[in-house]
Amino acid sequence: DAGVIQSPRHEVTEMGQEVTLRCKPISGHDYLFWYRQTMMRGLELLIYFNNNVPIDDSGMPEDRFSAKMPNASFSTLKIQPSEPRDSAVYFCASRLTLENSPLHFGNGTRLTVT
Amino acid sequence: EDQVTQSPEALRLQEGESSSLNCSYTVSGLRGLFWYRQDPGKGPEFLFTLYSAGEEKEKERLKATLTKKESFLHITAPKPEDSATYLCAVQPNYQLIWGAGTKLIIKP
Numbered sequence: 570d571a572g573v574i575q576s577p578r579h580e581v582t583e584m585g586q587e588v589t590l591r592c593k594p595i596s597g598h599d600y601l602f603w604y605r606q607t608m609m610r611g612l613e614l615l616i617y618f619n620n621n622v623p624i625d626d627s628g629m630p631e632d633r634f635s636a637k638m639p640n641a642s643f644s645t646l647k648i649q650p651s652e653p654r655d656s657a658v659y660f661c662a663s664r665l666t667l668e669n670s671p672l673h674f675g676n677g678t679r680l681t682v683t
Numbered sequence: 684e685d686q687v688t689q690s691p692e693a694l695r696l697q698e699g700e701s702s703s704l705n706c707s708y709t710v711s712g713l714r715g716l717f718w719y720r721q722d723p724g725k726g727p728e729f730l731f732t733l734y735s736a737g738e739e740k741e742k743e744r745l746k747a748t749l750t751k752k753e754s755f756l757h758i759t760a761p762k763p764e765d766s767a768t769y770l771c772a773v774q775p776n777y778q779l780i781w782g783a784g785t786k787l788i789i790k791p
Contacts, residue, residue: 611784669715672717
């Protein structure tokens with residue numbers, strides 16, 4: 570399996586612009602997670618899906634953030650409008666189950682908002 | 684409140700110098716403790732899962748152990764390629780609680 574695939578790897582945008590991050594989870598994994606990583610706060614869970622349905626979005630910082638999972642092989646995280654404080658590395662991860670299985674991460678999207 | 688603390692924040696070792704990284708946790712219940720390795724510019728890579736006190740797992744130069752309050756990641760005779768940030772995460776329910784990581788540098 571190719572693992573979790575994220576695109577783009579890097580994104581540089583200006584404040585106020587819309588940003589869309591994309592993720593393809595590992596085939597057969599029922600759970601998909603979006604995380605954000607910064608030096609100050611470490612890894613933070615933003616939202617997770619089970620069978621394409623959003624289960625917990627309490628980590629989404631503001632209404633400017635939204636996530637969708639239209640099918641089992643694709644998810645997006647959108648920021649509109651973007652702000653400089655959104656600069657971070659965003660990871661997508663998938664998991665077979667919530668018990669007895671590890672989380673598998675993609676290589677992330679490094680977002681810089683100027 | 685559920686909490687995970689990793690120490691030290693950073694560790695510099697000479698090649699071949701064995702040591703241990705610590706992950707201490709305070710959670711209401713433990714459904715699993717996970718160790719990950721993260722290289723610069725990459726996502727965390729899964730290493731081990733431990734489920735109960737007394738459990739141990741090994742992979743090459745790494746050995747993870749678990750007690751009721753903490754886990755250790757022992758690294759034996761490390762090589763420069765073992766340099767990375769090592770992350771610990773604890774699962775008390777459905778979520779993972781992450782530590783801040785230990786940055787390990789192995790000098791040749």
